[in-house]
Amino acid sequence: MSKELLRMENITKIYSNGFMANKDVSLTVHEGEIHALLGENGAGKTTLMKILFGLEDYQEGRILIRGEEVRIANPLDAIAKGVGMVHQHFMLMEGLTVAENIVLGIEPGKAGVFDKETAVKMTLEAAEKYNLPVVPNALVRDISVGVKQKVELLKALIRGVRLLVLDEPTAVLTPQETRELFVQLRDLRSRGYGIIFISHKLDEVMEICDNVTVLRRGRVVGTGRIADLDEKKLSSMIVGREVVKTVDREAPRRGDLVLEVRNLSYVDDIGKIHVNDLTFAVHAGEVVGIAGIEGNGQTELSEVITGLRPATKGDVMINGQSIKGRNIDQIRKLGVAHISEDRLVYGCAPDLSVWDNIASIYLSSKKFARGPFLSKRELNKFVDECIEEFEIATESRNTPVRLLSGGNIQKVIVAREFTSGANLIVANQPTRGIDVGTASLIHKLLYKYTREKNVAVLLISSDLNELLNHSDRLLVMRKGRFNAHFTDLSRVTDELLGEYMLGVRSMTEEEMGNVL
Amino acid sequence: METIQSFLFSTFRISTSIVFVALCATVSHQAGLTNMAAESMMLTAALAGVIGSAVTQNLFLGLLIGAACAVLITLFLCFAAFVMKVDLYLMSISLNMALAGATVYVMFVTTGQKANTAAYFNSLQVPAFRLPLIEKIPFLGPVLSGHNGFTYLAWLMVIVVWFLIYKTKFGLRMRAVGQNPKAAESVGVNPRTVYTISFMLAGLIASLGGMFLSMGYQSFFIRDMTGGKGFIGMAAATIAGASPLASAVIAYIFGFADAITNYSKLVITDAQFLAALPYIITVALLLIFSALKKKAADTAHRKRRLMALERGEAQAS
Ligand SMILES: Nc1ncnc2c1ncn2[C@@H]1O[C@H](COP(=O)(O)OP(=O)(O)OP(=O)(O)O)[C@@H](O)[C@H]1O
Ligand SMILES: [Mg+2]
Numbered sequence: 001m002s003k004e005l006l007r008m009e010n011i012t013k014i015y016s017n018g019f020m021a022n023k024d025v026s027l028t029v030h031e032g033e034i035h036a037l038l039g040e041n042g043a044g045k046t047t048l049m050k051i052l053f054g055l056e057d058y059q060e061g062r063i064l065i066r067g068e069e070v071r072i073a074n075p076l077d078a079i080a081k082g083v084g085m086v087h088q089h090f091m092l093m094e095g096l097t098v099a100e101n102i103v104l105g106i107e108p109g110k111a112g113v114f115d116k117e118t119a120v121k122m123t124l125e126a127a128e129k130y131n132l133p134v135v136p137n138a139l140v141r142d143i144s145v146g147v148k149q150k151v152e153l154l155k156a157l158i159r160g161v162r163l164l165v166l167d168e169p170t171a172v173l174t175p176q177e178t179r180e181l182f183v184q185l186r187d188l189r190s191r192g193y194g195i196i197f198i199s200h201k202l203d204e205v206m207e208i209c210d211n212v213t214v215l216r217r218g219r220v221v222g223t224g225r226i227a228d229l230d231e232k233k234l235s236s237m238i239v240g241r242e243v244v245k246t247v248d249r250e251a252p253r254r255g256d257l258v259l260e261v262r263n264l265s266y267v268d269d270i271g272k273i274h275v276n277d278l279t280f281a282v283h284a285g286e287v288v289g290i291a292g293i294e295g296n297g298q299t300e301l302s303e304v305i306t307g308l309r310p311a312t313k314g315d316v317m318i319n320g321q322s323i324k325g326r327n328i329d330q331i332r333k334l335g336v337a338h339i340s341e342d343r344l345v346y347g348c349a350p351d352l353s354v355w356d357n358i359a360s361i362y363l364s365s366k367k368f369a370r371g372p373f374l375s376k377r378e379l380n381k382f383v384d385e386c387i388e389e390f391e392i393a394t395e396s397r398n399t400p401v402r403l404l405s406g407g408n409i410q411k412v413i414v415a416r417e418f419t420s421g422a423n424l425i426v427a428n429q430p431t432r433g434i435d436v437g438t439a440s441l442i443h444k445l446l447y448k449y450t451r452e453k454n455v456a457v458l459l460i461s462s463d464l465n466e467l468l469n470h471s472d473r474l475l476v477m478r479k480g481r482f483n484a485h486f487t488d489l490s491r492v493t494d495e496l497l498g499e500y501m502l503g504v505r506s507m508t509e510e511e512m513g514n515v516l
Numbered sequence: 517m518e519t520i521q522s523f524l525f526s527t528f529r530i531s532t533s534i535v536f537v538a539l540c541a542t543v544s545h546q547a548g549l550t551n552m553a554a555e556s557m558m559l560t561a562a563l564a565g566v567i568g569s570a571v572t573q574n575l576f577l578g579l580l581i582g583a584a585c586a587v588l589i590t591l592f593l594c595f596a597a598f599v600m601k602v603d604l605y606l607m608s609i610s611l612n613m614a615l616a617g618a619t620v621y622v623m624f625v626t627t628g629q630k631a632n633t634a635a636y637f638n639s640l641q642v643p644a645f646r647l648p649l650i651e652k653i654p655f656l657g658p659v660l661s662g663h664n665g666f667t668y669l670a671w672l673m674v675i676v677v678w679f680l681i682y683k684t685k686f687g688l689r690m691r692a693v694g695q696n697p698k699a700a701e702s703v704g705v706n707p708r709t710v711y712t713i714s715f716m717l718a719g720l721i722a723s724l725g726g727m728f729l730s731m732g733y734q735s736f737f738i739r740d741m742t743g744g745k746g747f748i749g750m751a752a753a754t755i756a757g758a759s760p761l762a763s764a765v766i767a768y769i770f771g772f773a774d775a776i777t778n779y780s781k782l783v784i785t786d787a788q789f790l791a792a793l794p795y796i797i798t799v800a801l802l803l804i805f806s807a808l809k810k811k812a813a814d815t816a817h818r819k820r821r822l823m824a825l826e827r828g829e830a831q832a833s
Contacts, residue, residue, distance in 0.1 A: 055702075076704030091699035093692045104692050105703035107685040114685045155703065269817045 002031045004067060005163050005194040006052070006083075011061035013047055013218075017403075019395060021047040022058070023218045029163065029194040034185060036205045036226070037198045038238055039215035040435040041407025042393035045198050046088060048215070049165045053085045054078040065163075076105070084156025088167040088198075088406050088433070089344065090148055092140050098147075099123040099136035102155050126158045131187055144295060146177035153184070163194040168406065170204055171433045174294045174462055175498065182208050200407070200435050201463075202231045214238055239437040250451065252472045255284030257320070258335075258424050258456035259305065260516075264314035265480075266297075266304050274300035276480035277314070281516040284423065285450050287457040289471030291464065293501050297480040298460045299341055302428045305458070306338040307331040308346065318424060332361070337422035339413055339430045341460075347413040350402035354394050357401055358383050358416045367421075382419075390415040391438060407434045414442055418449065425449070428460045443470050464494050475515065476500040485512035517655075523775060524659045528667055529733070530778070531771025533558070533742075535670040536725030537749025538756070538767040539677045540718040545758035546681050547714040548694030553593055553608035554746030556615035557719045558726030561586040563619045563633075565727040566737045567626065570637035578640055578731065583723040589615070590719030594712040612746070620739045634736035641735045642666055642728075666728035670764075673721060678760040680717070690714050722746070748798055755805050766805070773797035 006029040013022040021044045029035045037045050050056040052063065054072040062069050065081050072078045078085070092101050099119045108122065109115035123136040132150040140148065149169060156164055166185075170178045185195060185208060199205055205212065206226060214222040214237045222237040229237075236242050259282040266275035274297040282288045292298050303309045305316050307328040316323045318334040326334070340346040348357045359379050362368050368379050383397045392411045394404055401409055410433055417425065427446070431439040447470070449455040461467050467474060468489055476484035476497065483506035486492050499505045537554050544551035564585035569578020593611060597604040620630060627636035642665040651661040681687040689710050692700040697707040725745065730737045748770050756762035777793040784790055 074704070075702045079704070085702075087702070091696070091702045093695040093699060095695050096688070096692060100688055100692075104688065104700065105705050107688060109685055112684050112686060114683060114688050271823060 002033070002192075005029050005031050005033075005065070007064040007067075008048070008052065009062050009064070011048065011051060011058050011063075013044070013051060013056065013058045015403075017395060017399075021218050022051070022215075025061070025215065025218070025220055027196075027213050027220075029196060031162075031192045031194055032189050033211060034189055034195045034197050034209045036209035036212040037196055037215070038200075038202075038205065038212060038234065040238060040393075040437060041411065041433075042405040043215040043435075044218040045215055046167055046405060047218075049085060049167060049196065049198070052078065052083060052165065079156070079159045079161060082160070082162040083165065084159065084161030084163070085165040086149065086152040086156065086167065086169055088171075090152060092148060092151060094141040095139065097137050097139055098134050098143065098151050101140055101151055102126070102136075102158055106159065122158065123154065126154050130154065130157050131184055132157075144177075145172045146174065146180070149173065149177075149181065150184075162192075163196070164188070165196045165198075167198045168200070168433055169197070170199055170201060175464065176293065176502075178204065200433060200439070202234050202436065205234065206231055216240060235436045238435065249447065249472075252286040252450060254286055255454050258282055258284050258318065259458065260317040261305070262315050262317070264301070264304065264316060265312045266300050266309060267312045268300075268309075273480050275304060278480070278482065279515065280475060280482070282424070282456045282458050284454040284456050286472040287446060287450055287459050287470060289467040289474040290458065290460045290477055291467050291474060291497055291501060292477035294462055296477050298477050299428060301477070302338070302426050302458065302460055303340075306336055306340075306426055308338075308340075329364070332420075332422070335423045337417040337420045337425045339417050339425070339427045341428040341432070343410055343413055348401050348409060350409075351400055353398045353400055354387065354392065354404075354412055355380070355383050355397040357412055358386055361416060361420055386415040386419060390418075391441065407438065410434055411438060418445060423454065424456045424458070426458045426460075429462065430459070431461075431463070431466060439466075446470060464497055468492060468494070468497070478503050478506070482512065482515065483507060485515050487513070521655065521658050523779060525662075526778060527768065527772045527775040528659070528663060530774040531768045532664070532667045532670050532732070533725035533728045533745050534749050534752065534767040534770050534774075535764050536673065536721055536728065537746050538752035538763040539670075539673055539749075539760060540722040540725070541750040541753035542756070542758050542760050542763045543677060543681070543690075543714050543718045543721065545753050546687075546694050547690045547711055548697065549604065549711060549715070550754075551608070551715070551718050551722075551750065552605055552747075553589070553611045554718070554722045554725075554749060555742050555744070556608075556611040556746075557586040557589050557722040558729070558742045558746055559615050559619050559740075560589050561723030561726035562730035562741060563622060563737045565723075566633055566637055566639040566730045566735075567622075569640040569731065573640070575640040575642065575731075579642075579727060582727045582731070583720055586719045586723030586726065587716050590715045591712075594715050598708045598711060616740060619737070623737060623739065630739065632736050632738040637736065639731055639735045639737075642732045664728070664732040666724065666732040669724060670728075673724070674760055674764045677721070681760060686710075686713065722749075725749070744795070751798070751802060755802065755809070769801060770794075770798055773801060 008025065008027045011022050011025045014020050025048055039045050047056060051058045054074045054077050063072065070081055072081065102123050103119045107114050108118035120136040123134065127134050132154055134147055134150050134154065140151065169181060173181060189195065197209055209226050211225055212223065213220060261278055261280050264275055264278045267273050290298050300309060304311050307323060307326065318336055321334055323331050344350055368375050387394060387397060390411045392415065393408050401412055414430060431442055446457055450457055459467065459471055471489065474486040474489055475482050478501065483503065484500040485507065540554050541551050561582040565578050565582025568581030569575055572578060589611065593607055596602040596607045623633055624630050627633050629635065644662055644664050645668060647661040651657045681690065689700065689705050692705060693707045693710040701707055726742060729741050749767060752766040752770060753763045756766050774794045776797065777790060780793065781790060
C-alpha cells in the first residue's frame with residue numbers, strides 16, 4: 001500500500017447563511033492515486049475542496065496531510081503544505097504573460113526587481129519536466145483553454161505541491177485536449193502525485209480514476225474502487241435513482257423555416273476568420289447539432305446569430321426577418337433564446353439574485369406587466385416554478401447567483417432561456433458542468449420543446465454523445481466552414497465524427513446535400 | 517521666436533503638477549482602482565509642506581512633512597475602504613470635500629487668513645536648475661533648462677513609475693491584482709496589501725504635484741489651489757490606458773491647454789470666460805482624443821477584417 005497523502009475526517013461546513021454544504025465528509029487520498037469526487041450540482045464538491053485549499057473555514061472535523069493534523073489558513077498555506085488546486089473557473093490574469101502568471105507570488109529577482117528571464121527559464125524547465133508545453137511569453141488572453149489549463153497545472157506544480165485538486169478540468173476541454181490532459185495526469189500519478197478529480201463526465205471517471213467518493217446533499221453516499229463499478233452504478237449512486245439516459249426519438253416533423261443563415265462570415269478585430277461563408281437553416285421542430293473542435297468558429301457563429309458579435313458579411317434571418325441593424329434585445333424579440341458558453345460573462349449577472357436573473361428578460365415585455373409596473377406576485381410564482389422544474393438548488397429565489405454551485409448557475413440560465421417563449425433556442429454547451437440527472441432533464445426538455453412546441457434548436461457542443469443522441473441533423477464545423485452534414489445519425493460513430501472534426505475526412509458539397 | 521519659447525517653457529512649468537497627478541492615477545489604475553482622492557492628497561501636501569518648511573526652515577524637512585501628510589490621508593482612505601468597508605469612491609469624494617475645508621480651517625487657525633498664507637508663513641521654495649549642456653542647444657535650450665526642481669522630478673518620476681510597474685516584483689503583483697484580485701489571492705498575493713501600498717505610492721506622487729504648486733510655482737498656499745487638477749490627471753491616466761508614458765504625454769497636452777489660457781489673457785479680458793477656458797479645452801481635448809482613439813482602432817479593425825476576408829477568398833479560389 002502506498003503512503004497516505006491526505007485524510008479529511010468528518011468535515012462539516014455550514015455557510016454563513018446557515019446552509020450546510022458538507023456534513024461528516026471523509027475522504028482519503030494516497031500517493032499515486034487519482035481519486036474521483038462525484039456528486040450532483042450543489043452536492044458540496046467544490047466546497048469541500050475550498051476547505052482543503054484554505055479558501056473556506058469549517059466547523060467540524062480534521063484534516064491530516066501525511067498523517068499530520070493541519071489547519072490550513074489560506075491558499076498560500078495550502079500550497080506550502082503541498083496542496084494545489086485548479087479551479088472550476090480559471091484563476092489567471094488575462095493581460096499578463098504565461099510566465100508571469102506562473103511565477104506570480106514566487107517571483108525571481110533581486111532587490112525587488114522582477115527577473116523576467118529567470119521567470120521564463122523557470123517556466124520552460126517546469127514545462128519540460130512535467131511535459132506540459134507552453135509558450136512563456138504569450139499573453140494568457142491569446143492562448144486556448146487547453147493551454148490555460150496547462151498554465152494552471154504548472155502554477156501548482158512549480159510550487160512543489162504533491163496533491164492536485166482538479167475541479168471539473170475537462171468541462172472546458174475538447175476531446176483531444178482531454179486525452180492529452182489524461183496522458184499528463186497518468187504521468188503525474190506514476191510519479192507519486194495524488195490527484196482529486198471532479199467531473200460530471202462518468203466515462204472520463206471510469207477511464208482515469210482509481211477510487212471514488214460520491215457526495216449527495218453534502219454527505220458521503222458511497223465510496224469504492226472504480227474497478228468494481230460501472231457508469232450505470234456510478235450514476236445511480238450520484239442521483240440516488242436510476243438515470244435513463246436515452247430518450248426514444250421520433251423523427252421530427254419539420255415545420256417552417258425559423259433560422260436561415262446566408263453566406264455568413266465573421267472576422268474578428270485581429271483579422272482572424274472565424275466563420276467563413278456559411279449557409280444553413282434550422283426549421284421548426286428540429287434540433288440541428290454543430291460539432292467541431294473548440295475554436296473552429298462554433299462559438300462565434302452562435303454569437304453572431306444572437307447579436308453578440310456583428311456579422312462581417314452575409315445575413316441571418318430569424319422567422320423571416322433579418323437581424324441586420326437590430327440590437328440584442330430586438331433580436332431576442334424576433335424569437336431567439338441563447339444559452340451562452342461563457343455563463344459568468346454573458347449568461348448571468350452573478351451579484352444579482354436568481355429572481356433578478358430570470359426576471360431580467362421580462363422587464364420590457366407584456367407578459368408580467370401591470371400597467372407601467374411588473375406584477376411581482378406573478379413573477380415570484382413564475383420564478384418559483386422555474387426553480388422547481390429545473391431543480392435549481394438554491395436557498396431561495398433571492399439568493400445571489402454567485403453563491404450557487406457552478407452547475408446550478410448554468411441551470412438558472414437554462415431555465416430562463418427555455419421558458420422565454422422563443423421559438424429558436426441557440427444552445428452553446430447547454431450541459432457543460434451539469435450533473436447527469438439534470439443533463440438528462442435538459443435533453444428531455446430539448447426534445448419536448450421541439451416536438452410539442454415546434455421550437456427550433458441549434459445545439460453546439462463539444463460532447464459528441466450529446467450531439468449524436470440529441471440532434472436530428474448534424475453539421476461538422478472546421479476552420480469556419482462545414483465539412484460534413486449527417487441527416488441519419490444512427491450510423492454515425494464517435495470515431496467517424498472525430499475524423500471529420502480533425503479534417504482527416506471531408507465531404508464534398510454534393511455529399512453534404514441540402515443543408516437548408 | 518521668444519514668445520514661442522516662453523510659451524513652451526510655461527507649458528512645461530504648468531504641466532508639472534498634472535504630470536504628477538496623472539502618474540498617481542496611473543499607479544492606482546494599474547492596481548485596479550480609480551484614485552479620485554488625488555485632490556485631497558495634493559491640497560494637504562501643499563499646505564503641510566508650506567507650514568512645515570516655514571516652521572523648520574528646512575526645505576527637505578518641509579517636503580517630507582508635506583509628503584507624509586498626504587500619505588497619512590491615503591492610509592486613512594485605505595483603512596476606511598479596505599478595513600471598514602466604506603465605499604472607496606464615496607470616501608474619496610468626501611475626503612476631497614473635507615480637506616478642501618480642512619485646509620482652509622488650518623490656514624485660518626494658524627494665520628488668521630482665509631485666502632492664502634503669503635503674509636504669515638515664509639515657505640521655502642524648491643529652486644530652479646539650469647541644465648549645463650542642454651542649456652546651450654539653440655531654441656530648445658531655454659525651453660528645457662531653468663525649470664523648477666519639481667519639473668525635472670516629474671520627468672524622472674515618469675521613468676520611476678514605468679520601472680515600478682513593468683520591471684519590479686511589486687509592479688507585477690500590482691498588475692495582477694488589478695486584473696484579477698481573486699486569482700492573485702489564490703497564489704498568496706494579498707490584494708488589500710497591494711491596494712494599500714499602491715495607494716500610498718500614489719499619495720506620495722500626488723503630494724509632489726501639490727507641493728509644486730505651493731513650494732515651487734508659488735511660495736505660499738492658496739485655498740483650493742489645486743483647482744480640479746486631481747481630476748484632470750485622472751482623466752489623463754484613463755485616456756492613456758494607465759500607461760505611464762502616455763499618461764505623461766497627455767498630461768502635457770492638458771498643460772498646453774492651460775498655457776494657452778494664460779497667454780490668451782493678453783487678448784481675452786472676460787475673467788469668467790478665462791477661468792473656464794482650461795476646462796473647456798480639457799473637455800474638448802478629451803472628446804477629440806477618445807474619438808481619435810476609437811476611429812483609429814475602428815479603421816485598423818476594418819482593414820484587418822477586409823484583408824483577412826480577401827486572403828481567405830484568394831485561397832479558396
Ligand atoms: N458562499 C456561499 N454561501 C452560501 N451558500 C453557498 C456558498 N457557496 C456555495 N454555497 C452553496 O453550497 C452548495 C454546494 O456548492 P458547491 O459549489 O460545493 O457544489 P458543487 O458540488 O461543486 O456543484 P457543481 O457540480 O455544480 O459545481 C450549493 O447549494 C451552493 O448554493
Ligand atoms: Mg463545483
